[in-house]
Amino acid sequence: MAGDDDDNAKLQILKNALYDEARNHGSEERLFTQKDLIDLGVIPDSNLLLLVKVVQSLCDDRLLVGVSSGSGIAWRWRNREDAKKYTSLPNEETMMVYAVIDEAGADGIWNRTIKNKLNMHENLVKQCIKHLETKGYIASMKNVEHPNKKMYIKANLRPSDRATGGPWFTEGELDTAFIDQLKEIIFEYIKSKSAYLGSLPGQSANPALRPPRKGTIRGTAPSAPASDADAASARGTKRAATDISNDDSPAPARAPEGGGAPARRPPGKVYLPMPAGYRHYPTVPEIAQLIHDTGITNNTTLGEADIQQLVDVLRYDGLIEPIKVNGRRGYRVARPTKQDTVSFAKRQKDREAGIGLDLPMFGMEPPGNGLTEVPCGRCPVFELCEEGGPVSPANCVYFDQWLEI
Amino acid sequence: MEVTQNAAELCALLIDELYGELPSRIFAVLLSRGRSNLAQLAQYTSMNPRQLRHGLAVLIQYNLLFHQSDGGNTVYEANAAFAYNLIRTGKILEMVESSFGPVAKDVMQNLMISGQTRVSDLLAAYQIKIDRTKAAAEQDMDIEFPEFKLNGVNGNYHEVKKPDHQVKSTAQLNSIICRLVEAELIDVVHSKSFQSPDDIVKEAESQVVANYFPNGVKGGKGKAEYEQKVAEALRKIRSESKSLKRKLESNGAASKRRKLFAGIGQNGASNGTANGTANGSNGVNGANGANGAHEEEMDPALDPKQVIRINYEKCLVDLRNRRLVQFVCDTLGETTGYVYGVLLRILTKQLSRCQLDPRLDIAEDGNENQGPASVTSNELLDNMKTSIDLSLGIGKAAKNIISSRAAEKIRENPPKPKLFIEAAVDGDASADESESDDDESSDYDSDFEEQPAAPAANGSKVKFADGAAGKEQRMDRPMQLRQHLLLLSESHQHFLRHCGTNEWTVDFGPLLQIQREAELDAVIERTSGKDGLRLVRILRTNGKMDEKALQNIALMRKGELQQKMLEMQRAGFVQIQEVPRDNKADVKKSLFLWYVDLESSSTMMLETSYKSMVRCLQVLEVLRQKEKDVLMLTKRTDVKGREKDVMRKEYFDRYSRFQAHEKQLFAQVLRLDDLVALLRDF
């Protein structure tokens, strides 16, 4: 008997030593092969039989976890606290359920998957889960990809980005307010950094103000200097292209409502495109830095990939366009001269005061064309409408409205 | 032009509007029944021969029919494209006025009113006018010219005819016609002008077979040769309408004039209006104002028997230029737009039509219709109006944050078509997820990537050196111009291509494609909102995608996304495709992929436009019926022209309200035509 005790004591010492060495040599993630364990130099004479015994015993204590990897079986260690949770469980089944949930890690696992994996009866799985939940070992969670599935995760883990949907989700819901807020900031930043805020020569650049058709030479009142830095003194004698708008070739004037003109613009200011080859168009890292500095994302960390995602959305919205200069990938505002030049702060203030709520959050009014203006282009009964039919041009209410009859 | 039901209805309405119901009915029948002879027409329309003959005569006069007789039997066929072009009358006149001055517009307008005309008839008509004007001037009395019926469709041409805007002498008229012929806006009617394109092709084919392949066309080589011969024959026929232009050119007057007025000749346009009034008395158009009289003598007198008509193909080229300039104004600003307008004018001077005929125009070296491949910086500079301040319209930046290497990059080849589609939204970014550093020309042929830019071109190096670091450089005019050109070249839309040192060209195909997408986008954004637009553009960039992937990129809630996609599917903006996962094709397991099809969306947009135009005209007719009594009144000769004084207030108010509505409706039809032109004709 004494020999057994002896052996046990010796085994215990080896177990502790092996466990500690393994922890020294890597994280909980690291897989140790048999050779790795022997090479730790704990087992005397590299005795394989002894190693097997020690490892087996550690596995029984849940301190080592066997994993079958490509090149045979391997092990990783588990911390004592977690191991104790296992050993404190009442029965094998509960332990198995806990093991499966443990395995699933931060992604969590669906209760049906547990059932199928273990080939257990549903009620039994339910029992086990209930036990584990009351003990506080596991927690239920929501997965954005499968909002209707009941998922479980180890209680002390934070659900992975994949499960929560990443930074754009708050409690499983896409946080559009947050996204819009960030998009607006990013857009404002790109706009102000990728275009040049100059003065409007006269008022005529706004197509809405141009008289329809028959452009004549407008009064050639000397226009305000285009910018402070612009010292062109010849201005008095030269006219901007806008002043001669129609006498040459450009610009058949548009119908007033089709202009896509900026909704808000303090008089006399306009964004101009930067010269070709401009090298300072904002890049994603710069934008990410800006967002970080504003601190509006205090409890979410946004990586460059996340910012890229928002920038891409702005691009698809047609508000900005990518531009590469000498391999530097930046972004610039689309149609700069049509953008409004109201400052971000002023717009925020206005909106709080209830001004301009009907205007787009940012960017300009969408451009129009013949189809967007004519009532038929937006008519809900377009398909049904025919001459002599129940819906017809003769009784069309939309045209009446449009013509203000 | 493909004639759908909506298009047919529109053409008939237009003819009704301009030439009355009789021709319109015949035209509609010809459209729906195809080519017919007199007997058939009588049967379809139940008109008597006299009515029919009258109607047909009107249609033929205005070039709205193809006809062909063999033996005593004449068959007629509707020329829908020309009928549609009636809408553009006003735009064309406006264009002619701005390019050639008001007098030329007047001539063009008369040509439109009279349809195809013998030169002698036109001269005679003008002679009467000239005499009457003279007489009137002496007696100081009002004279009334026959009003142009297109008033409404074409905006207001009610303007009082200022004496300066009228032809002064037949010599002047002769000279104006020469000018318009040289610009190809007017061409001559020839023996084949009234044959339908199909017939012409068939005839050419059978002639080639008869002359060169009596034993039939055999083998690949034979076929190629045959096709080449047919193309040659067709080109010959097509060029016949340019015979007068060639004659004028060979006469040398044109080239003499060019020498005399090198540079300004091109934009007689601008000067026409800018200083036209000043020397209007002898100015055909401003450019040759001072030397007008002298110049008229240089033009040969035209053959009085020559029959001339308006050449809509070339008019479309000019309308397209205007449209593209508008596009640049919207995207980059008006000064750049002005520069672009001058560039397009030079570039398309020799371009006869917007769309090349694959059969005739492909791989034809030295084809007279291709025009110069590029424009040089100097040509541009010589054509810029001196009154334009080119320093405006572009932001200022210190020279040390400008890469002239990137800006000056030369691209010898047009963008590749495939990559270009992605580039439309994605620019250079399309292919570069691999993030290599030297792929800034990813949508261009790689052969030219290593091409060093030419920073010293145009002395830009030197100019840059002028400004002290950290300050904006002061630029001379060539450099200011260059800034606009570089801006256009760097644009996302590829407005311009810097195709060689100091050489610039435009790739119309890809550019117009982008513009079509932009118009489609505008419609989508207005009907399906920003979210809808975003989804469509994601699909356009990335190709087919399932809902999940779409959701991840668009950052939209699942429910909203699904709803939006269904809505847009109904509207025809997106399509869905089922991809079975296994060969059992279990629908539940299938993958559903969304995609966009620009082609079908464009077709749909075109149809919607036709139909909307039809509705506008119908609404107008409804209004006319409603205000019938008032309108009858205004037709009375004692009321006409003095409506305000003679009519009771209530009636006059109704009349002026009707006029406002009419104007609004016509304006809308024209706006819709802008879209149709872009989708179909440019």
Ligand code: SF4
């Ligand atoms: S009901 Fe009115 S708006 Fe609708 S399609 Fe008919 S005419 Fe156009």
